[in-house]
Amino acid sequence: MAKKNEVTVEEKLRALYDLQLVDSRIDEIRNVRGELPLEVEDLEDEVAGLNTRLEKLDADIEVIENDIKSKKNQIDESKATIKKYSEQQKNVRNNREFNALSKEVEFQELEIELAEKNIAEYKVQIEQKKEVIGQTKERLDERVKHLEHKKSELDEILSETEKEEQALIKKSAEFEKNIEERLVNAYKRIRSNVKNGLAIVPVERGASGGSYFTIPPQVIMEIAGRKKIITDEHSGRILVDEELAKEEQEKMNNLFTKVG
Known part of the structure; x- marks a missing residue:
């Protein structure tokens, strides 16, 4: 049982995935500007x-x-x-x-x-x-x-897009403050090493998002259990279960609508 005020692994995963969704939205805005x-x-x-x-x-x-x-x-x-x-x-x-x-x-x-x-x-x-x-x-x-x-x-x-981008940059910084530095650093390191900037991806159809490598059923169960942070052995990305991803996407879509 988690101690009072102790952040659970699930809460850490949700916070990290929220940060990823916000940063991905910022990436989208910047891609629209392109070159x-x-x-x-x-x-x-x-x-x-x-x-x-x-x-x-x-x-x-x-x-x-x-x-x-x-x-x-x-x-x-x-x-x-x-x-x-x-x-x-x-x-x-x-x-x-x-x-x-x-x-x-x-x-x-x-x-x-x-x-x-x-x-x-x-x-x-x-x-x-x-x-x-x-x-x-x-x-x-x-x-x-x-x-x-x-x-x-x-x-x-x-x-x-400028107003939305600035609001999201502020949100990204706020989310970072609520995540322990070790995890933020790991997230940034992974994000900088992958082409699309996705450091945290959901499991989709038995594989990590955007990957063709299947994940063993036992590992999928562990991911769904949300008891520890698990990374994809092929890409190094942090994995979350599909249900958690959908819940956070819905929550963050509401945020994007407000700041957009």
Whole structure:
């Protein structure tokens, strides 16, 4: 006979299974969200990257336009120099001075020719960058629309489920406090080692829930007796009998209806 205030094995099993049902419900809610938060984060990063690229392209164009202005100023200076030297040629005293000025004029003409060539190249570069800007803006517009759609989708799911999730997380923490730490740790360890997060499962048709391995009749009787905590030798999960599972599921469904 259990001492007064001593928690029986059955009560421990019920508390653990309740905790499992609450945590499984939280898992379901999070599965509904799925990869959406990550998708939104990736899209936000992509949009930020495209904006940075556009800023850099605009800055590049500004630098090139300043280079064009510089070359145009250089052309103006060379033209002014040519005019000056041409005027001086009218007053030269000998062929040597005339030829020297002619060489200076020729040099300035080559400088103009080179500057005009540079300007033409710079203009091609600007056109190429403007083409990339156009493509980038198209991509950005498409990504922004996609991001807005995904954010709207996520916000809708969050508005539907966030309140329930927070209430269930609180309930999960409350349930944990009522279960001895050793069992909670065992439950969490098992839960982290199984794909579907089910650490506690009922016996269904002579096998542990979700398993094809049959359980010996003697062990099934022990589980139904609720006198000790029994684990499945194949999966390591804690086992409860089907009747206890149904009773707790019904109780927890009522809770889910209230917090949902």
